Amino acid sequence: MAxxxxxxxxxxxxxxxxxxxxxxxxVVLDNLTTGFEHLIDERADFVKGDLGDRAILDEIFTTxxxxxxxxxxxxxxxxxxxxxxxxxxxxxVSATLVLLEKMIEHGxxxxxxxxxxxxxxxxxxxxxxxxTSTNPINPYGRSKLMIEQILADIACVHDFQYIVLRYxxxxxxxxxxxxxxxxxxxxxxxxxxxxxxxxxxxxxxxFGTDYNTSDGTCVRDYIHITDLARAHxxxxxxxxxxxxxxxxxNLGNGAGYSVNxxxxxxxxxxxxQATVEYAPRRAGDPATLVASSNKITDALGWTxxxxxxxIIGSAWAWHSK
Ligand SMILES: NC(=O)c1ccc[n+]([C@@H]2O[C@H](COP(=O)([O-])OP(=O)(O)OC[C@H]3O[C@@H](n4cnc5c(N)ncnc54)[C@H](O)[C@@H]3O)[C@@H](O)[C@H]2O)c1
Ligand SMILES: O=c1ccn([C@@H]2O[C@H](COP(=O)(O)OP(=O)(O)O[C@H]3O[C@H](CO)[C@@H](O)[C@H](O)[C@H]3O)[C@@H](O)[C@H]2O)c(=O)[nH]1
Numbered sequence: 001m002a003x004x005x006x007x008x009x010x011x012x013x014x015x016x017x018x019x020x021x022x023x024x025x026x027v028v029l030d031n032l033t034t035g036f037e038h039l040i041d042e043r044a045d046f047v048k049g050d051l052g053d054r055a056i057l058d059e060i061f062t063t064x065x066x067x068x069x070x071x072x073x074x075x076x077x078x079x080x081x082x083x084x085x086x087x088x089x090x091x092x093v094s095a096t097l098v099l100l101e102k103m104i105e106h107g108x109x110x111x112x113x114x115x116x117x118x119x120x121x122x123x124x125x126x127x128x129x130x131x132t133s134t135n136p137i138n139p140y141g142r143s144k145l146m147i148e149q150i151l152a153d154i155a156c157v158h159d160f161q162y163i164v165l166r167y168x169x170x171x172x173x174x175x176x177x178x179x180x181x182x183x184x185x186x187x188x189x190x191x192x193x194x195x196x197x198x199x200x201x202x203x204x205x206x207f208g209t210d211y212n213t214s215d216g217t218c219v220r221d222y223i224h225i226t227d228l229a230r231a232h233x234x235x236x237x238x239x240x241x242x243x244x245x246x247x248x249x250n251l252g253n254g255a256g257y258s259v260n261x262x263x264x265x266x267x268x269x270x271x272x273q274a275t276v277e278y279a280p281r282r283a284g285d286p287a288t289l290v291a292s293s294n295k296i297t298d299a300l301g302w303t304x305x306x307x308x309x310x311i312i313g314s315a316w317a318w319h320s321k
Contacts, residue, residue, distance in 0.1 A: 011181050031050045079285075093147060120286075123289070129295070166291075190222070194266055195319065198320070251304075
């Protein structure tokens with residue numbers, strides 16, 4: 001039995017493939033719009049194509065015995081989604097519907113979905129649990145919540161099980177040093193700061209200093225990608241063993257760090273001094289997003305291993321290489 005990883009050439013997908021290949025047969029489907037073929041572990045089969053392409057999905061589902069689909073493929077930039085919502089609804093919703101239809105048609109019944117803290121919008125609590133109300137404030141978050149709702153509907157009427165994983169801010173690099181965070185252009189805070197500290201950017205822009213947080217900059221919960229990858233594998237095995245089905249779990253470290261604190265930690269880890277420019281708010285950004293991940297700890301025993309220092313340390317090691 002094999003696992004199909006949609007978006008396995010991307011940042012989180014490629015790290016999960018690396019964790020999967022030692023135990024499972026893995027097929028990667030990716031159109032390489034934001035991913036890179038060189039990130040895919042060579043033990044995986046790679047199919048270059050789009051998840052909205054019915055013929056490619058028919059081919060994969062008939063030539064491989066797929067037991068589960070891990071679905072990472074999406075557009076995932078908050079600011080871009082505000083500027084170009086149709087791109088987000090087309091890729092994150094319409095193309096995913098094609099994948100789901102083909103799974104049902106071919107009798108593939110296990111699905112793990114990459115969702116996001118952006119489904120919560122501006123939470124009315126300091127620490128977000130899965131019971132916190134979902135009220136996304138940007139098209140990206142809405143596109144993910146729509147798929148979550150569609151999954152619940154499908155599971156009511158088909159032989160189909162899903163796990164939704166709502167990640168907070170994914171960061172860090174694989175401990176092998178072989179792969180790390182690659183987005184082009186890069187928009188994520190930690191790689192931008194590290195690129196600057198390596199001399200590849202003139203300065204860092206901090207988007208917004210007037211948020212209702214301790215220092216006025218946005219607070220996020222950063223989680224290492226290997227911790228995320230392990231949560232996917234535990235979720236899959238939990239479903240396959242009949243322990244869990246049709247659940248939604250947060251994945252975070254349970255600690256919030258402001259943009260300024262991230263810059264400080266990057267300076268400490270690298271031993272270099274940053275040049276910072278304070279800029280206006282970026283559209284679509286909530287002030288604070290911090291997770292409680294107790295639900296997945298209770299269900300599957302998952303706990304994050306990497307703290308912020310270790311996350312930034314792994315990213316710095318990879319960037320320096
Ligand atoms: N990076 C984060 O902090 C974060 C946080 C929460 C949720 N997520 C979610 O995790 C997933 C992975 O994020 P990432 O940071 O690795 O992004 P990424 O852009 O690095 O990876 C996405 C991959 O999907 C591929 N892809 C996109 N649309 C496709 C399509 N229609 N057909 C085939 N392949 C397609 C891209 O080429 C890329 O390789 C996304 O669903 C994202 O919404 C990411
Ligand atoms: O040059 C920069 C880049 C970012 N930020 C700020 O840093 C914080 C983190 O931004 P970023 O790294 O872009 O991540 P988010 O926008 O929080 O989104 C990430 O985390 C979300 C979950 O919380 C996921 O859903 C998204 O896919 C993923 O991109 C935000 O307050 C940004 O405004 C800056 O101040 N300057």
